[in-house]
Amino acid sequence: MKFQQIDQFAAELKVDTRAAVYDGSKKGHEKRTKLLFDEFADPDALRRMAGDIKQHVIENLDTYLPAVEAKMKANGVQVHWAATAEAANEAVLKIMRARGATKMVKAKTMVSEETELAAFLEKHGIEALETDLGEFIVQIDGDHPSHIVKPIIHKNRREIARSFEREGLGDYNDDPQTITRRARNFLRHKYLAADVGLTGANFVSAESGRMVLVTNEGNSRFCLAATKCHIAMIGIEKIVPRDYDLALFLNLLARSGTAQEVTVYTEFISGPKSPAQPDGPEEMHVIFVDNGRTEVLASECRDILRCIRCGACLNVCPVYRQASGHAYRSVYPGPVGAVLSPLLMGDKFAQKADLPKASSLCGACNEVCPVNIPIPDLLLRLRNKAKEENVPSPGTPPMGAWALLASQPTVWRASLIGGKVMNYIPTKLIPVPALQAWANKRALPEWRGGEFRKWLKNRPKKTKP
């Protein structure tokens, strides 16, 4: 391999895809900024406060988790725990089998992406249908989401129209309105025929045991109106202390994620349907999923567990815009993914150790993050971890020669003369491949080596007063 994996992927990315991802993420970012700064006196104060609250939660999960469990049980919710992805999937299967259920409709949840729930259930003869439009398209294409909020940011309407045609959802038509209507008509009957609705949760209040779900399409509402059994798969870090905190987080999530003041549907769910209500789940299950989170909690990078999965850091990231989500080869792309994905790999950390290095540390992700996660710091910690674990780093020029040069004044001076030669070497003859690739796209400035030393030596000395 010439370069590390993420760079290799970015280099081979189709022009169309890069353009789609670039435009999509840039638009999202610009709208967000306007919205936050127009309406709040001090938006940064909101981000810092939300960050402090979540930091408090993750550092006190040992008390919050049992507290939430007790509340939920009191509300009539059955609580399950899953240490691993496999355990989480098995728990879902067990609940479904106990009900004799064979059909599930799924709202978008990142945890179920981690555990690859839909594929697992399909293998066990259960229909598990994604209902979020983007996720639905990903599912029929056997593809993977490339953004945590906009799963098909990498696809254009023509590709989608071809997929719909292939799946028998009508003749080729690439009008987004027609595509959406066709999905509406197809999926509404699927909800009504389903036995179980599965969702995630954006927040869980420890005070009341309330789960909060936000969607724009209304698919989670449909899951909770049409089916008799609701299963929520929830990462153990999703807790906020009080109901009181929800207004702050909802304000930040909608603005950071999709540049809205509030998401179209915000659902506050604390238990099964009330007896007088004809529609909705009579049975409700929550599965708290660890799947690597406790390892993150034990690491120096635990701050990343504050993340509320808004996607703002993806939208603003110059690397994400160029590389697209699939380059990260994991459920979480972009800056959040560069921290979280390698950590969630556990002892296979090395396989994703390239991600923390694919960053210029510009800090934009930290600046937009609604929970103020110091992502660049965390990336540095992970680079350090990779170094300490001797993870190989293809494509990185060896720094040994540089270290030698920079630490020996005489050698350095001698090399300054050689530096000038670089202006005249044809790119093809540059001996280091990474440097050659770099120089291919750029012209070197005219060599001015030695100027600083000259200046330092001859500068007029300040006379002491």
Add this chain to the structure above:
Amino acid sequence: MPPADDREAILSRVRGALAPLHERAALPDYTTEIAVMRSVIAGRDLAELLGERMKRVNGLALSDASALVAHLRAGKFLHGYCDPALWPVLAPHFGADFKVETEFDRTRVDDYAFGITRAAGAIAETGTIVLNDATTSRRLAALTPWVHVAVLERTKIFSDLPQAVAALGSDNNVIWCTGPSKTADVEGILIEGVHGPGQQIALLV
């Protein structure tokens, strides 16, 4: 010995992970005022503001039943569902060209072009309608028809999100609806009416 079950496994790993921390971050204190769009709300009549803010998110606030009937007629939304508790009051405004059912049949969801149910409240700041289980006669009727009409008492309008959160109460299923259902999944182009209503209307009474 490995822990008996996943619950114990997770909790003991959490305790283990947190044990080395000398100090744990405290729960900060703040006022939710920081998350209120005060400049939007200040000095405004809440019903008027709600209408304005609903319009911004492509919702519609109407203040009398005849306006609603005219709107439905203009859109050719002639077949629908109405909460049986509301129908006696609304029926006189609907003409013979309408077919309105007070029982919702889930095997015929596509028959209903509109659904009329009660709102539990509203949030003026964001143009949001609040629904809950206690006031919604049928969850499906408020969700599946193209047009959802929420009948809202003027006295039940909150000014901002924190107020509405404080009033969540004991209902198991509270839903805030802000404008019609929508997506921007396909090339970032906004399309309304994905799985939920393509029109969200509040009828103020």
